[in-house]
Amino acid sequence: MALTKFTLTCAILASMTSFLSGLHYNDLSSETADFFMKSDEISRRKMENLFYFLIIFHSIASLTAGTLSDLIGRKYSLILSMIFFFLGSLVTSCLALNYVVFVTGCLLFAIGISFVQAVTPVYITELSPDSTRGFLTTFPEVFWSIGYLFDNIFARFTSKKLFTWRLQLGLGTIPSFLLALAMLLTLPESPGWLVTRGELSEATRVLKKTSVSEEEAELRLGDIKLTAESKQSGWVGSWKKLLLHPSPSIRRALIAVVGLNFFRNSTGIDAVNEYCSRLLAMAGVKNGEDILGVTSAVRLIQICIILTAGFLMDKIGRRPLLLASVAGMILFLAGLGLGLTIAYQSHKRIWAVDLSVAMAFLCIAFFSTGLGPVTWVYSSEAFPLRLRAQGASMGAAVNLVTRGLTSLAFLELYGFITVGGTFLLFAGMASVAWLFFYKLLSETHGKSLHEKEIRSCTYGVGTSAGAVLSKRDGHVAISKRFYGHEISSFDRKLLKRSASFPVSFRPSSSLKNYFTSNTTQF
Incomplete structure (x- = not known):
């Protein structure tokens, strides 16, 4: 690999x-909210x-x-997020009177x-x-899981009243300040x-420090410069371009990202995580420390699975x-769902409880192999540079909203269709998700971020395919001769898609005439 x-350090x-985020997101879960209400008499209605x-x-x-x-910029946006964490920790732990x-x-x-x-x-x-x-x-998913695990461990001490909930919420005060610094x-x-x-000059310096060779840095710089040129020529990264007048490729990417973030949480993974402790108690693990030990071990295994999935992602694809x-x-x-349905109908069927525990842990493991890290x-890579920040933020909004609504809906569905029926409903939702991914999610492995920009160009968002191909041609690492000119294998595939190009671009004698009559572009 x-x-x-330097790249590894920056990513970490x-x-x-x-x-x-993982440390504090759990603090607003229903379990912690119950503890807050018992401690300071905050009503359930107010918490809801x-x-x-x-x-x-x-x-x-x-x-x-x-x-x-x-x-x-991306860097100062991250620093700003740490400032919000610092202020949030300070207000909730010290000033929340x-x-x-x-x-x-x-x-x-x-x-x-x-x-x-x-x-x-x-x-x-x-x-x-x-x-x-x-x-x-995939590192953000790994560190989110680590933060979630750390908060659960600390919450165990809080539940024993060795500390107060104010200290639990104030855990991030010093780390957020140090991390921002x-x-x-x-x-x-970000070079882009x-x-x-x-x-x-600064972009070149960063690319040289994050690339394994100067040749790679030059290739990456050439690609970014081309996308930047497109951006300056009217390809403004705005919500209007993303939502109101998207090209076919941008529309497909938006649907894919929104659907991916929606199904990530609507398939019930947070409900599975929250219900694991109760399943272990039903299976006979009564001691709180034993339950914490089992769930912590599962979380550590999950982190290892995510790292392995991240490695495989660059080998076999997303x-x-x-x-x-x-x-x-x-x-x-x-x-x-079936195990819990059987277990609740007959409390003597311990095998059904054991089956449910195994199913829950295997579900978490499979979530960590794909749906978790791939999201x-x-x-972050489905959109071209001009719309990447807006597209990713759209996905993040759907992700967080769906996560919150699913957690609240789980508590309501629990009483209407039983807990077993709720997980069967999540299984049905996962089936819909599989069909959605199979039909609409294209592979991004093996494609540079710049090729997303090429693809959106070819569908007529503001520049001609020929102009983009001719610019890109001088920046590809692997290229082949085509009618006497250098052209990448990716661009050759694009040229074969006749329906996506004007008539003069279709693979025929006219294509040869196009290249021979536009040699100055190359």
Whole structure:
């Protein structure tokens, strides 16, 4: 795996923002909310209102993060997220003397989480070489899981009243400050963002530090410069281009990313995680420390699976892992639903409880092989540079809103169709997700980020395919001769898609005439 130490360090440092997200997202779960209500007499109605308000706020903050990262840069957007975490930790742990102040602190947390979800994968994607982009962009999922695990362990001490919930919410105060300082001193700005701002010398310096050779750095710079030229010629990364007048390829990418983020959480993975402790108790594991030990071990195994999936993602692709992952989830969610249905009908059938525990843990494992990490990767690489921040923020908004609504819906469905029926419903949702991914998600493995820009160009968003192909031709690492001119294998495939090009571009004698009559473009 061709990877420089500097690139790895930057990816880890940027992904540590997800550690704080996982650390604090769990603090607003129903379990922790129950503890808050017992401690400071915050009513359940107020906590439910807060949850709904946070869901709305997550969507607004995520969409804002995409536009802001285009204005001030990816690096300073990440630093800004740490400032929100610092202020949220400070307000909720030290200044929350009433409900209004407590809500203010929670909203600061929500902004920080939304910024991390929208900006972190985009930053890592733009900083990483194509050969390791999938592996490095799975790091946010890894660190989110680590933060979630750490918070669960700390919550166990809190439940024993060795500490207060204020200290639990204040855990991120010092780490967020130190992380913001470390990112300010260490992280470079995204090369793509630098080129769009005309800072070519700084972009070149960053690319040389993140590439394994100067030749690779030059190739990446050439690709980014071409996309930057397209952006300056009217390809403005705006919501109007993304939502109102998208090209066919952009529309397909938007549908794919929104659907991927929706199905990531609507298939019930958070419900499975939350129900594991109760399943273990039903199976006879009564001691709280034993339950924590088992769930912690499962979480550690999950982290190892995510890292392995990230490595395989750059070898076999995103799509095979995603389809295999969701197929496994369908099977094990159905098994979990059937096991719980049998277990609740007859409490003497211990084998059904044991089956449910196994199904739950296998479901988590299969989620970690594809649907979990692929969501971060695909959302940040499906769009060209001019729309990447907005597209990723759209996916982040759908992700966070769906996660919140699914958690709330699980509590309601639990009483209407039983817990077993709820997980069977999640299995049905996973089946729909598999069909959606099979039909609409194209493979992004083996394609440079610049090829997303080429693909959107070819569908007529503002420049001719011939002009883009001729510009790209001088920047490809592997190319072949075609009618006497250098052209990449990817571009040759594009030229064969006759329906996507004007008549003069179709593979025939006219194509040969086009190349021979436009030699000055090459």
